[in-house]
Amino acid sequence: MQANGTGGQEPEPEPESQLSCRNGESSSSAAGAVHSNGLLSSANNGLPSTESPASDTSTKKKKRLSQSDEDVIRLIGQHLHGLGLNQTVDLLMQESGCRLEHPAATKFRNHVMEGEWEKAESDLNELKALMHSPSAVMRMKFLLLQQKYLEYLEDGKVLEALQVLRAELTPLKYNTERIHVLSGYLMCTLPDDLRAKAEWEGKGTASRSKLLDKLQTYLPPSVMLPPRRLQTLLRQAMELQRDRCLYHNSKLDSGLDDVSLLIDHVCSRKQFPCYTQQILTEHCNEVWFCKFSNDGTKLASGSKDTTVIIWQVDPDSHQLKQLKTLEGHAYGVSYLAWSPDDTYLIACGPDDCSELWLWNVQTGELRTKMSQSHEDSLTSVAWNPDGKRFVTGGQRGQFYQCDLDGNLLDSWEGVRVQCLWCLNDGRTVLASDTHQRIRGYNFEDLTDRNIVQEDHPIMSFTVSKNGRLALLNVATQGVHLWDLQDRVLVRKYQGVTQGFYTIHSCFGGYNEDFIASGSEDHKVYIWHKRSELPIAELSGHTRTVNCVSWNPALPGLMASASDDGTVRVWGPAPFLDSQETEGLTECYSMDS
Numbered sequence: 001m002q003a004n005g006t007g008g009q010e011p012e013p014e015p016e017s018q019l020s021c022r023n024g025e026s027s028s029s030a031a032g033a034v035h036s037n038g039l040l041s042s043a044n045n046g047l048p049s050t051e052s053p054a055s056d057t058s059t060k061k062k063k064r065l066s067q068s069d070e071d072v073i074r075l076i077g078q079h080l081h082g083l084g085l086n087q088t089v090d091l092l093m094q095e096s097g098c099r100l101e102h103p104a105a106t107k108f109r110n111h112v113m114e115g116e117w118e119k120a121e122s123d124l125n126e127l128k129a130l131m132h133s134p135s136a137v138m139r140m141k142f143l144l145l146q147q148k149y150l151e152y153l154e155d156g157k158v159l160e161a162l163q164v165l166r167a168e169l170t171p172l173k174y175n176t177e178r179i180h181v182l183s184g185y186l187m188c189t190l191p192d193d194l195r196a197k198a199e200w201e202g203k204g205t206a207s208r209s210k211l212l213d214k215l216q217t218y219l220p221p222s223v224m225l226p227p228r229r230l231q232t233l234l235r236q237a238m239e240l241q242r243d244r245c246l247y248h249n250s251k252l253d254s255g256l257d258d259v260s261l262l263i264d265h266v267c268s269r270k271q272f273p274c275y276t277q278q279i280l281t282e283h284c285n286e287v288w289f290c291k292f293s294n295d296g297t298k299l300a301s302g303s304k305d306t307t308v309i310i311w312q313v314d315p316d317s318h319q320l321k322q323l324k325t326l327e328g329h330a331y332g333v334s335y336l337a338w339s340p341d342d343t344y345l346i347a348c349g350p351d352d353c354s355e356l357w358l359w360n361v362q363t364g365e366l367r368t369k370m371s372q373s374h375e376d377s378l379t380s381v382a383w384n385p386d387g388k389r390f391v392t393g394g395q396r397g398q399f400y401q402c403d404l405d406g407n408l409l410d411s412w413e414g415v416r417v418q419c420l421w422c423l424n425d426g427r428t429v430l431a432s433d434t435h436q437r438i439r440g441y442n443f444e445d446l447t448d449r450n451i452v453q454e455d456h457p458i459m460s461f462t463v464s465k466n467g468r469l470a471l472l473n474v475a476t477q478g479v480h481l482w483d484l485q486d487r488v489l490v491r492k493y494q495g496v497t498q499g500f501y502t503i504h505s506c507f508g509g510y511n512e513d514f515i516a517s518g519s520e521d522h523k524v525y526i527w528h529k530r531s532e533l534p535i536a537e538l539s540g541h542t543r544t545v546n547c548v549s550w551n552p553a554l555p556g557l558m559a560s561a562s563d564d565g566t567v568r569v570w571g572p573a574p575f576l577d578s579q580e581t582e583g584l585t586e587c588y589s590m591d592s
Contacts, residue, residue, distance in 0.1 A: 065096065065097075065098070070096075070098055073092065073093075073096045073098045074098060074100055074101075074225060075225070075229055075230040075233070076092065076230070077089045077092055077093060077098070077100050078100060078225050078228075078229060078230065079228075079230040079231070080092070081100070082228070100225065101223060101224045101225060102130060102222075102223045102224065104123060104126040104127050104130070104223075105127065105130075105219060105223045105224040107123055107126075108120060108123035108124070108126075108127060108215075108224075109212060109224070111123055112144070112208060112211065112212050112215065113205070113208050113209070113212065115151065115203075115208065117144055117145075117147070117148040120144055121141060121144060124137055124140060124141060124144075127219065127223070130219070130220065130223045131218065131219060131220065131223075132220055133218070136218035136219075138172060138174055139174070139218060140215050140218050141172065142169070142172055142174050142175060143211060143214055143215060144211075144215075145164055145168050145169050145172075146169070146178075146182065147207065147208070147211050148164055149161050149164045149165055149169065149182060150182075150185070150194070150198060150200055150203075150207075151203040152164060153185055153186070153188065153194055154191045154194055154195070154202060154203050155203070158186065161186070162186065165179070165182065165183060165186075169182070184197075185197060185198055212227075213227045231256065234256055234261060235256060238256065238259055238261075238265060241264055241265040242265055245265060245266060245267050246267075246269075246528055246531075246535050247267040247268065247269050247271065247272045247535070248265075248267045248510075248513075249267070249271070249272060249273075249509045249510050249513070249514070249555050249556060250510055250555065251510060269535075269536065270572060270573035271556070271572050271573075272536065272556070272572060273550075273556050273557060273558045273570040273571050273572060274526075274536050274538060274570065274572075274573075275570060275571060275572065275573050275574065276538075276540050276568055276569070276570060277318065277319070277557075277569045277570060277571040277574070278319060278320055278568070278569040279540075279566050279567075279568055279569075280301070280309075280311065280320060280322075280566060280567040280568075280569065281565070281566055282309055282322055282325075283301065283303040283305055283307065283309065283565050283566070283567070284303075284305045284565065285303055285304040285305035285332075285565055286303060286304040286305075286543075286546075286562075286563040286564075286565060287301055287302070287303045287304075287546065287547075287561035287562060287563070287565060287566065287567055288302055288303060288304060288332065288333065288334045288335075288350075288546050288547065288561065289301070289302040289333065289334055289335055289336050289504065289546065289547045289561060290302070290336075290547050290548075290549050290559050290560070290561040290567055291336045291337070291338060291547075291549045292313075292549050292550070292551045292552060292559065293338050293342040293361075294338055294340065294341075294342050294552060295342055295552075295553060296313065296551045296552050296553025296554050296557075297312070297313050297315070297342075297553070298310055298311060298312060298313060298323065298342070298361070299311040299313060299320060299549070299559055299567075300336050300338070300345055300361075301336075301559075301561055301567050302329075302332075302333025302334065302335070302336050302347060303332065303333060303565075304332040304333075305332070306327065306328065306329045306330060306331075306332055306333070307325050307326065307327050307329070307333070308325070308326040308327075308329065308333050308336065308345070308347050308359070309322060309324075309325050309326075310322075310323045310324045310325075310326070310345075310361060311323060313551070313554070313557070318554060318556075318557050318569075318571060319569075320559075320569055324364050326345075326347070326357075326359050326364065326366075328357075328366075329347055329349060329353075329355075329357060330349075330353075330355075331349035331350055331352060331353035331355070332349055332350055332353075333347045333348070333349060334348060334349055334350045334353075334379060334502070335347070335348040335379060335380055335381060336348075337381045337382060337383055337390070338361075338383075339383050339387050340383055340385060340386075340387040341387055342361065343360065343361065343362060343387075344358055344359065344360060344361065344367065344387075344404070345358075345359045345361050346358050346359075346381045346383075346390060346392075347359065348378055348379050348380060348381050348392070349378070349379065350379065351377050351379060351394065351395060352377065353377065353378060353379065354371050354372075354373065354374050354375065354376040354377060354378060355369060355370065355371045355378065356368075356369070356370045356371070356378045356381065356392055356406070357369055357370075358370070358404065358406070367404065367405075368404065368405055368406040369406070370392075370402065370406030372398070372400065372408065375396065376394060376396060376398045377394030377395055377396040377398065378392050378393065378394050378398060379393075379394040379395065379417075379418075380392065380393060380394065380417055380418065380419050380420045381420060382420040382421050382422045382429065383422060384401075384422050384426060385422060385424055385426050386426060388403065388404060389401060389402065389403055389404075389409065390402055391420055391422065391429050391443075392420070393415065393417030393420060393431065394416075394417055395416045395417065395418060395434060396416070397413070397414055397415065397416050398411075398417070399411060399412040399413075399415040399417050399431065399441075401429075401443050409443075410443045412441060412443075412448075415431060415433055415441075416433050416434040417431050417432070417433060418431075418432040418433060418434065418457075418458060418459065418460070419431070419432045419458070419459075419460045419461050421461065421462065421463045421470075423440075423463070423467050424467050425467075427442050427443070427444050428440050428441070428442055429441045429442075429443065430451065430461075430463065430470070430484075432452075432458040432460075432461055432472075434457070436453065436454045436455065436456060436457055436458060437450055437451075437452055437453045437454065437458070438451050438452035438458065438461065438470065438472075438482075439451060451484055451487055452470065452472070452482050452484070452487065454472065454474055454477075454480070455477075456474050456475045456476055456477050457474070457475040457500070458472050458473070458474055458475075459473045459474065459475055459498070459500070459501070459502045459503060460472075460473045460502055460503065460504045460505070461473070462504070462505065462506055462507065463484070464507050464512055465507075465512060467484065468483065468484060468485055469481060469482065469483060469484065469490070469507075470482045470484050471505050471506070471507060471515060473498055473502075473503045473504065473505050473517065474498065475498065475499065475500050476498065476499060476500070477492070477498065478492065478493060478494070478495075478496045478497075478498045478517075479492075479493040479496055479498070479505050479515065479517050479525075479527075480492050480493070481493070481515070481529070491529075491530075491532055492532060493515065493517075493525070493527050493532055493534070494532050494533055494534070495519075495525050495533070495534045495537065496517050496518075496519040496521075496525045496534075497519045497520040497521040498519065498520065499520055501520060501544060501546070502546070503517060503518045503519070503520070503544075503545070503546055503547070504517075504518070504546065504547040504548065505517035505518070505548060506548050506549055506550050507529075507550065508550020508551075508552075508555070508558060509550065509555045510555040512529070513528060513529050514526055514527065514528060514529060514550070515527045515528075515529055516548040516550060516558060517548055518544065518545030518546055518547055518548050518560060518561075518562070519544070519545055520544045522539070522541045522542060522543055522544065522545060522562070522564075523537050523538060523539055523541070523545065524537070524538040524541070524545055524548055524558075524560045524568075524570070525537055525538075526538070538560075538570060540568055541560065541562040541564050541566070541568060542562075542564045543562055543563035543564040544562060544563045545560050545561070545562045546561050546562060546563065547560065547561045548560045548561075556571055556572050557569065557570070557571055558570040558571075
């Protein structure tokens with residue numbers, strides 16, 4: 001471990017009983033053809049009629065359905081229509097006394113799908129009284145006329161298209177910028193050119209279904225259900241369950257085909273990197289730092305024994321194998337930084353080290369050994385996103401920007417640097433200093449500003465991939481999460497033991513949903529980003545854990561470096577039987 005002393009009033013819609021259910025009275029409908037949008041087209045539009053047959057006086061009047069029951073029946077009906085189970089839907093609507101949508105909406109739907117534009121425009125007048133926003137009619141009419149115009153053009157009816165543009169679209173005085181774009185399509189001589197330029201599917205079911213989806217957004221759901229509403233709700237439910245799952249560490253698939261809707265989503269912690277997969281013992285002294293490459297194929301570890309070891313990650317077994325050793329760092333190696341393309345690796349030493357080493361990882365050759373002055377202390381480094389420059393500094397007041405050959409490009413006087421990070425804009429460098437703060441420095445216009453202010457020394461920090469969040473290890477306080485944009489402290493994570501030693505934490509897992517940190521109590525702590533309590537405490541190291549690195553390409557792989565001279569590689573449980581689970585202690589619920 002390294003010791004460090006720093007510390008308008010809307011129109012009333014039609015009554016609900018007319019829009020959805022008929023108080024339990026049954027109604028009838030005829031089966032018809034199914035449109036691609038999942039609803040019927042027939043003599044009576046494939047939906048239960050508004051007239052009810054005479055009821056048997058001996059039949060008891062059905063209990064009125066609640067609003068939620070009506071909604072569920074309509075959702076199921078819409079989904080069954082999409083599957084082509086039309087007779088089943090007819091029976092469902094008859095028995096429940098419900099209907100999928102308002103008759104005016106059904107008529108409008110059919111006219112749109114059949115390309116009867118004049119009738120569809122006429123239907124808008126009937127729908128107007130059912131809509132919450134008066135301006136919506138104008139937008140819907142514009143969309144109808146745009147489709148009509150494009151279909152005329154595709155059919156080669158240029159005069160008719162021009163008439164729509166001049167006499168119908170332009171007088172609306174709506175979205176004139178779009179009208180100018182539409183007028184440019186008159187120059188398209190071939191249908192393929194028109195479809196490509198307009199990014200349009202062409203005349204037919206596909207484009208009309210897409211148009212109908214847009215039109216439906218302006219209609220209240222009591223009049224016409226949004227398209228594929230049940231699937232949308234189910235997908236949202238699955239996403240919410242996954243979002244709340246403590247151990248979910250894989251891509252969130254948007255589809256429903258690969259999941260079961262019959263049970264709640266849950267991930268076992270045996271699938272989480274809580275288990276020791278491998279112990280790397282090639283260092284012969286304290287290991288101060290470790291870092292996976294940006295592509296996840298390598299791990300670099302730096303030690304007090306003056307060496308850097310490059311490890312190769314097997315893409316199949318995820319086992320690490322020693323690839324090469326970089327030697328000669330007389331003061332030991334306390335910090336490492338991979339270049340954006342992983343070609344180079346920079347190694348820094350502890351407080352009394354004035355040298356910085358830049359290695360070509362591919363060849364194992366030393367490209368640059370930089371030292372501006374023997375009085376310097378170069379303990380931290382960060383790469384510019386362009387991969388051609390880097391910044392370095394230390395607590396004796398050095399703060400430099402250099403090229404790949406170690407040539408000094410810029411310097412900032414009087415900044416005692418503890419840790420550095422370059423933001424993705426290529427201009428701003430974040431630096432924590434001895435005043436317990438993180439400031440942003442712009443080397444182009446030589447301006448700086450305060451971003452984070454803590455009450456205790458910031459021993460190290462790292463930034464999320466999107467540049468929005470910063471993770472700080474704060475002396476005697478543990479791990480803090482800051483929002484750099486809003487400049488607010490988001491969360492303080494509990495459990496870790498953090499004194500005045502330099503410990504490096506990290507973001508990790510798929511979508512960086514997790515946070516991991518070493519600790520002076522010899523453990524690795526893992527938190528879900530939203531939970532202050534740890535979801536896992538990993539035991540195995542016998543001395544302070546100085547650094548944790550999560551593989552950016554393999555979310556189930558993590559490494560930790562310790563004063564016990566080892567690097568531990570963590571992964572899922574090797575087997576799902578009763579095999580001993582070394583390194584895993586009790587995990588906590590996010591709600592506890």
